[in-house]
Amino acid sequence: MAEQAEVLRRTPLSRDRILRAAVALADGAGIESLSMRNLAQDLGVVPMALYKHVANKDELLDGMIDVVVGEIAPPEPDTDWKPALRRRVLAARQVMRRHPWAPLAIEARNMATVAVLAYLDSVVGTLRAGGLSVDLTHHVMHAMGSRVLGFSQELFDDARRAGRSGAVESGPPAALPPEAAARFPHLAAVAAAASHDDDSVVGSGCDDQFEFEFALDLLLDGVERLHRRGWTSHGHR
Numbered sequence: 001m002a003e004q005a006e007v008l009r010r011t012p013l014s015r016d017r018i019l020r021a022a023v024a025l026a027d028g029a030g031i032e033s034l035s036m037r038n039l040a041q042d043l044g045v046v047p048m049a050l051y052k053h054v055a056n057k058d059e060l061l062d063g064m065i066d067v068v069v070g071e072i073a074p075p076e077p078d079t080d081w082k083p084a085l086r087r088r089v090l091a092a093r094q095v096m097r098r099h100p101w102a103p104l105a106i107e108a109r110n111m112a113t114v115a116v117l118a119y120l121d122s123v124v125g126t127l128r129a130g131g132l133s134v135d136l137t138h139h140v141m142h143a144m145g146s147r148v149l150g151f152s153q154e155l156f157d158d159a160r161r162a163g164r165s166g167a168v169e170s171g172p173p174a175a176l177p178p179e180a181a182a183r184f185p186h187l188a189a190v191a192a193a194a195s196h197d198d199d200s201v202v203g204s205g206c207d208d209q210f211e212f213e214f215a216l217d218l219l220l221d222g223v224e225r226l227h228r229r230g231w232t233s234h235g236h237r
Contacts, residue, residue, distance in 0.1 A: 013045060015053040019063040023099065026064065030164045031101035036060070061105050066115035068102045071095045072150075075122050081130025082220055088123065089216060092150030093209075103151040104164065116149070123148055132223075135232050140223050147216060154211070 011017060021043050026034050036057060040047040054060045073091040076084055096102055106116065120141075127137045146152055181188035 013043065013049060013053065015063065018043065018050055018053050019060070019067050022060055022064050023067055026101040026105075027099055031104055032164050034060075034101075062109065062113045065102060065105055065109070065113045068095060068099045069113070069115040069119050069149075071098075072119060075126055081126050081132065082224055084126050084130075085123065086216065086220060088126065089144075089148060089150055090213070092119075092148075093212060094150070096150040101164070103146065103149075106149065107146070119149070130227075132227055133232065135234070136223070136226060139233060143219055143223075147212075147219070152212065152215070154208070 018039070022034060022039050025039055025042055034057075036047045036050055039060075040050055043050075050060075054063060072095050073088070075088055106112075112120070124137055124141065127140060128134070132140065141148065176184065176188045176191055
């Protein structure tokens with residue numbers, strides 16, 4: 001490992017090397033650990049050396065997002081829109097789970113990066129190639145929201161904590177205290193049934209990947225029904 005680190009330090013500094021080192025730093029310690037000083041230390045250079053390749057931290061973050069989004073597998077040609085989109089979204093989710101800081105960075109940007117725009121454009125292209133109208137596609141993109149990029153803001157999301165400050169120990173959600181359970185019995189019942197670690201009963205527990213796919217399939221099934229009906233939004237405004 002020490003030899004590999006030394007080889008990396010000898011590698012000429014470039015924008016690509018800086019971005020990939022920044023991604024690795026954020027992967028390991030969370031986005032809150034990212035600073036030009038910490039990144040320079042990891043690369044074995046002085047902080048000013050970084051500014052020859054990235055103008056500031058905002059440009060660094062944009063570049064990091066593009067590196068991550070570039071890892072998402074490209075769309076498959078000549079396939080039905082529904083399974084093609086499902087596979088693409090789940091491929092994006094795999095990437096976002098490898099880089100739990102990335103959803104936070106994407107949400108924080110004022111404008112989408114070039115790679116994000118290219119990805120969204122390809123998703124729209126898949127829907128349009130499947131025969132969905134511009135009108136329906138517009139509303140599908142609204143309904144999908146960030147889920148189309150493989151993430152969503154879940155309740156009590158451990159991945160977001162990991163994205164901020166590095167890996168966290170995940171476990172079942174804590175049961176409500178007795179007084180709260182008595183006051184909010186419906187929430188208490190759901191909390192008691194949910195367990196991220198309990199795989200002993202098929203269909204039980206609260207598996208993050210299962211929940212993501214469950215919601216994704218609800219959306220896609222609904223879109224498919226609307227498409228078959230020839231739905232438009234014009235009569236609903």
